[in-house]
Amino acid sequence: MSKAPRHATTLEFALLGLLDQQPQSGYDLRRIFATTPFTHYSDSPGAVYPALRRLESRGWVAPLARAPMSARRRRALRLTAVGSRGFRAWLMQPPTxxxxxxxxxxxxxxxxxxxxxxxxxxxxxxxxxxxxxxxxxxxxxxxxxxxxxxxxxxxxxxxxxxxxxxxxxxxxxxxxxxxxxxxxxxxxxxxxxxx
Amino acid sequence: MSKAPRHATTLEFALLGLLDQQPQSGYDLRRIFATTPFTHYSDSPGAVYPALRRLESRGWVAPLARAPMSARRRRALRLTAVGSRGFRAWLMQPPTxxxxxxxxxxxxxxxxxxxxxxxxxxxxxxxxxxxxxxxxxxxxxxxxxxxxxxxxxxxxxxxxxxxxxxxxxxxxxxxxxxxxxxxxxxxxxxxxxxx
DNA sequence: TCTATCATGTAAAGGGTTACATGATTCT
DNA sequence: AGAATCATGTAACCCTTTACATGATAGA
CATH class of the missing domain: 1.20.58 (Methane Monooxygenase Hydroxylase; Chain G, domain 1)
Known part of the structure; x- marks a missing residue:
């Protein structure tokens, strides 16, 4: 029933890799792209938040805490088991x-x-x-x-x-x-x- | 009256550079991207032809021959004087x-x-x-x-x-x-x- | 004539950029 | 309380990708 996963973008995998290291919020991730030499990805909210939403709706990431769900409050994300598997599968792909x-x-x-x-x-x-x-x-x-x-x-x-x-x-x-x-x-x- | 030039894309400048070397058709340009190691640009018609159209409507390139204008026939393009100036202005920009x-x-x-x-x-x-x-x-x-x-x-x-x-x-x-x-x-x- | 290739184009879908909006928190 | 910052989100616009359509040309 789930939508075809399509192909994940490079940005999505960068986000996955960082979330795999440590659960973080979208804002944290944006800060990483904005303030470190981490391979130049966009820190623009219009790229990061939609990407996180895609990952979430695919079931690869989920909110860390028990849904405080207050509007506009910090929302840390973590990898789910499915996401972890998907990420590892990506890592295992040989170069082409x-x-x-x-x-x-x-x-x-x-x-x-x-x-x-x-x-x-x-x-x-x-x-x-x-x-x-x-x-x-x-x-x-x-x-x-x-x-x-x-x-x-x-x-x-x-x-x-x-x-x-x-x-x-x-x-x-x-x-x-x-x-x-x-x-x-x-x-x-x-x-x-x-x- | 002309629309704001916006910013030219990298693909547009690649096309300009090739047209500056020699007038060519869109198909020729696509072949270059498809069959030579020329810095990987897209040979897809959906990228190349619209880009050429943009350049044309900006007055930077123009059809070479006296408009045979038959539908779907080869259409070689050349740089105009304006296009040549714009291209050179781009070349003169210092790196940032x-x-x-x-x-x-x-x-x-x-x-x-x-x-x-x-x-x-x-x-x-x-x-x-x-x-x-x-x-x-x-x-x-x-x-x-x-x-x-x-x-x-x-x-x-x-x-x-x-x-x-x-x-x-x-x-x-x-x-x-x-x-x-x-x-x-x-x-x-x-x-x-x-x- | 039939077919493969040449040659240009369009339509749908998707992601990124830019700019803006808005709610929460913290510090003075 | 007011201001700056934290934090998430949305809307318009644009380019690229993918897939398809279509007309012309050359060779079997």
């Missing part, structure tokens, strides 16, 4: 080629929240997969550039080269971070399969 | 702190088109300004991180550190590219003031 090309921001967001509620092998696998996708993408870019370079204006070339270098750096970061995660957490063994 | 924080993509787009229609000193100044803004931003991030680090999950830290490293790399790119531009173009002298 399309996301690498069009939405790295979202991949970073997901990875940043990943150690919150997921077995430690997942982020490592995620980085390994991301690295492969990035390398494949980079190869495509290099091939394109070799052939398109001549038609590009000087500043266009500089931007393109910078883009490729950023990807190379991200590839290196994937490798480095994978090792860092392996070193800190499960020193050895015990990499339980996650069903 | 806000854009550095929220919209690097747009700053890269602008720089990529910059050598098309603007005196060569402009991109160099642009890079110098961008570098200063990035360094200031980076300092803010470092200060924040020193204090917020302890509350962040491991993967969150990794993402944050990667973000800062990307900025450092971009700062280095600004310096390198500024020199490259100075070296290639005006080997010496002749850096004419711009109006």
């Amino acid at each position: 080629r399309d996301a690498v090309v069009h939405d790295m921001e979202r991949l970073y967001l997901r990875f940043a929240f990943m150690s919150q509620a997921v077995p430690p092998a997942v982020p490592r696998r995620y980085l390994a997969a991301l690295r492969e996708l990035l390398e494949a993408h980079l190869e495509g870019l290099e091939r394109y550039y070799a052939q398109a370079k001549r038609a590009m204006p000087p500043t266009g070339r500089l931007v393109f080269e910078h883009g490729m270098e950023e990807i190379r750096q991200t590839v290196a970061w994937c490798a480095r971070s994978g090792q860092a995660l392996a070193g800190s957490r499960s020193g050895r063994g015990k990499e339980g399969g996650v069903s | 702190r806000d854009a550095v924080v929220h919209d690097m993509e747009r700053l890269y787009l602008r720089f990529a088109f910059m050598s098309q229609a603007v005196p060569p000193a402009v991109p160099r100044r642009y890079l110098a300004a961008l570098r200063e803004l990035l360094e200031a931003h980076l300092e803010g991030l470092e200060r924040y991180y020193a204090q917020a680090k302890r509350a962040m999950p491991p993967t969150g830290r990794l993402v944050f550190e990667h973000g800062m490293e990307e900025i450092r790399q971009t700062v280095a790119w600004c310096a390198r590219s500024g020199q490259a531009l100075a070296g290639s173009r005006s080997g010496r002298g002749k850096e004419g003031g711009v109006s």
Whole structure:
């Protein structure tokens, strides 16, 4: 009977991740977006409150306290069991080629929240997969550039080269971070399969 | 009498930049977005054609040929004098702190088109300004991180550190590219003031 | 002629931006 | 009590996404 969930927006997942860390009010969440470098999401009430309402009507978040329900008073929200499951399911999604090309921001967001509620092998696998996708993408870019370079204006070339270098750096970061995660957490063994 | 120009979208400027290189049809432009790594803009007709219409009704672009005007036939567009002026005015805008924080993509787009229609000193100044803004931003991030680090999950830290490293790399790119531009173009002298 | 592709467009739905409204709390 | 701030919400507007419609052209 429930409406089709549609696709959750990136903002909704950012809100979920923060609510997963700690129950908070919409205002608190807006303050985070407004006053910290937390990946630039909108602190505008017209974005945040409707997003929270969508999550609430989907049953993913619920008011924390026993409904004081006074008009216009602080209303802290928490993740429900369903919301927690949905959020974890999102975290478990492997990166896709399309996301690498069009939405790295979202991949970073997901990875940043990943150690919150997921077995430690997942982020490592995620980085390994991301690295492969990035390398494949980079190869495509290099091939394109070799052939398109001549038609590009000087500043266009500089931007393109910078883009490729950023990807190379991200590839290196994937490798480095994978090792860092392996070193800190499960020193050895015990990499339980996650069903 | 004309409607307030509102603010042009990033997509509109991407289209302007491509039309400035060469008159083309909407279909051609969509193919570029669909088949090249050109900074991921939408190739969807529902985005491209309305955007072209807006530019046309603003008088920035116009049909190339003497109105064949047959229904559903290819319709190449070119920049008008007004459009060319508007586009150049956009290119001349210096980067802002806000854009550095929220919209690097747009700053890269602008720089990529910059050598098309603007005196060569402009991109160099642009890079110098961008570098200063990035360094200031980076300092803010470092200060924040020193204090917020302890509350962040491991993967969150990794993402944050990667973000800062990307900025450092971009700062280095600004310096390198500024020199490259100075070296290639005006080997010496002749850096004419711009109006 | 039939079909695939070229080429432009429109309609519905949805989310974000901006601006405004309004109730509660706290401090002076 | 008055003012500033906390806190939530709404309304108009605009752009993008998705899906569909439709006309022209080229090749089998």
